[in-house]
Amino acid sequence: MMAVRAGVMAMVMPVTLLGGGAMASARPQPEPLSRGPEPVLALGRFAGYGPGQTAVTYDPKLVPSGAAAAVAYVPIADGHASVQLRAQGLLPNRRYGAHVHTNACGSKGEDAGPHFQHVQDPKTPSTDPKFANPRNEIWLDFTTDGQGNGFSRAALERRFTDRRPHSVIVHADHTHTDPGHAGQAGARLACINVDF
Numbered sequence: 001m002m003a004v005r006a007g008v009m010a011m012v013m014p015v016t017l018l019g020g021g022a023m024a025s026a027r028p029q030p031e032p033l034s035r036g037p038e039p040v041l042a043l044g045r046f047a048g049y050g051p052g053q054t055a056v057t058y059d060p061k062l063v064p065s066g067a068a069a070a071v072a073y074v075p076i077a078d079g080h081a082s083v084q085l086r087a088q089g090l091l092p093n094r095r096y097g098a099h100v101h102t103n104a105c106g107s108k109g110e111d112a113g114p115h116f117q118h119v120q121d122p123k124t125p126s127t128d129p130k131f132a133n134p135r136n137e138i139w140l141d142f143t144t145d146g147q148g149n150g151f152s153r154a155a156l157e158r159r160f161t162d163r164r165p166h167s168v169i170v171h172a173d174h175t176h177t178d179p180g181h182a183g184q185a186g187a188r189l190a191c192i193n194v195d196f
C-alpha cells in the first residue's frame, strides 16, 4: 500500500516517472485520501504483447518500445474520482487520443473492447454524442511537449462500482465529437492494463 501511495505522489508531482517511487518514499506519507476505495496505479514500459505485460505497443513508430506510461485512478471522498495519464518517450509535439476501455489489453488493439461508458449506449459501435462524450466516457487525450512527455487528467463525477474498465488505449488522433464519429480517435497505437 505504501508503494501505491508513493506512486500516486509520483503522478501528482512532476518527478521522473519510474524513479519517483523511491524519491517519494523518503517524504512524509500523505494523509489517506478517503475511507473509500484505495487509489490504483499502473506503471509500465511499452513493449510487444505478452503475458503480464502492463503496457503494450502495437505501433512502435508512434509509441516506441521503452516509452513509459503511468495511469492513476484516484477515488475522492465525495464519491468523485479522477483518472490521470502520464507518458514519457513518445514522439515530441504530437497529438494522441486516449480513453478508458472495457477489456484488458490483448495481442491486438481491438481486444480492449469499446470505451467504458457510465451509461451504456444500446447501439454499438457507440458514435452518438449523447453517449460518446467525455462526461459519459473517460477521455484522456493529450499533446506531447518537445521532449515527448504527455499528461492528461479526467475528472469523474462517479466512481467505478460493479462494472469496471480494465485498460487505457492510446490512439493516433485526438477524439472526434461530431455525430457519427463521436469517440473515434484513429488507430489503436498502444494499451495499458489498469486494475481499476
Ligand SMILES: [Cu+2]
Residues within 6 Å of the ligand: 098, 099, 100, 101, 115, 169, 171, 185
Ligand atoms: Cu479509445
